Amino acid sequence: MPQNNLQALISASHLKNLNPQQVVLVDAGSGDEALERYKKQHLTGAVYIDLNRHLSAQNQNAALGGRHPLPDIIVFSKLLGNMGITPNTHIVVYDDKGAANAAARFWWVLTAMGHAKVQVLNVGLQAALKAGIKVSSSITAIIATHPYPVTGWQLKTVTFEEVENATVTKDKLIIDVRDAARYNGITEPIDPVAGCITGAVNFPFKDNLDEDGLFLSPLTLKEKYGPLFEKYTATDIIVHCGSGVTACHTLLAIAYAGLPIPALYIGSWSEWCRKKLL
Structure with missing residues (x-):
């Protein structure tokens, strides 16, 4: 993976002091509501990217890939x-979900492609507004360039079969970052079956944040993970x-802590429950 001296997260105050000409802002959202919000208010100069249309493949069968x-x-x-965007572009991505949704996914996809200079705005749009960073309703003009050079995904992902094998060995650790109620099978608001993958341990992603919605410090996250x-x-x-x-x-929190990035099970519970339990 390319190396750089940028942290995975950037504060709103730091972003405010950057030269706007030297950074590309990306507003990451999910669905029509997010796009309408972008059209009404986004950080000046930000371009929009959508979780469903751009950061995911179209999939009619969640049992095959989630x-x-x-x-x-x-x-x-x-x-x-x-x-x-080129390999030399410094990108700052944000969302309005506390960086827990499309922004983190965009960071992972870019990092997995080998892009070094990408940061996520800590807390996201809310922090930028609080810091007084300028906003706009004007759609940003884009100067297109050549396709981004790629050779393949450079971060590890695992398949359903690999996760299934991991459930019967002590050599692997499976982490479920959903809320405890979903992990414990008490509720399941999205997928058809409640529960968790056999042997998985629960580290709710919300525990990466403090009471103000900021990511915990790198030192605290390093002590946590x-x-x-x-052992692994x-x-x-x-x-x-x-x-x-x-x-x-x-995965963003772990990278922010200065630790190596673990494998991602893309299909996650949406694939697992359909393939294993239906």
């Missing part, structure tokens, strides 16, 4: 080119959620 499978890497490389790496390598740790989106929030 609700949000990865986009085709070649198609996505063309999209980045159309957004004017560091002990896991004393990053590739032996599998992180999942409902559909491979909020899992990226925890």
Whole structure:
């Protein structure tokens, strides 16, 4: 993976002091409501990207890849080119979900493509507004360039079969980042079956945040997740959620802590429950 001295997260105050000409802002949302919000109010100069249309492949059968499978890497490389993004572009991405949704997913996809200079705005749009960063309703003009050069995904992902094998070995650790009520099978608001993957441990992604919605400090996050790496390598740790989106929030927290990025189970519970329990 390319190395750089940028932290995975950036504060609103730091962003405010950056030269707008040297950074590309990306407003990451999900669905028509998010797009309408972007049209009404976004950080000045930000371009829009959508979780469902851009950061996921279209999938009619969640039992085969989950609700949000990865986009085709070649198609996505063309999209980045159309957004004017090159390997040298410094990108700051935000959402209005506390960086727990589309922003974290965009960070993961770019990082997995090998892009080094990408940061997520801590807390997201709310923090930017509080800091007085300028907003606009004007659609940002984009100067397109060549497709982003790619050779393949550079972060580890695992398949349903690999997770199934992991449930019967002590050499792997499966982390479920959903809320405890979903993990414990008490409620399931999205998928058809409640419960958890056999042997998975629960580290709710919301526990990566303090009471103000900010990510915990890198040191605190390292104290939280560091002990896991004393027993397992990053590739032996599998992180999942409902559909491979909020899992990226925890992977972002781990990267912010300066730890290696574990494997992502893209299909997550949305694929697992349909394939295993229906």
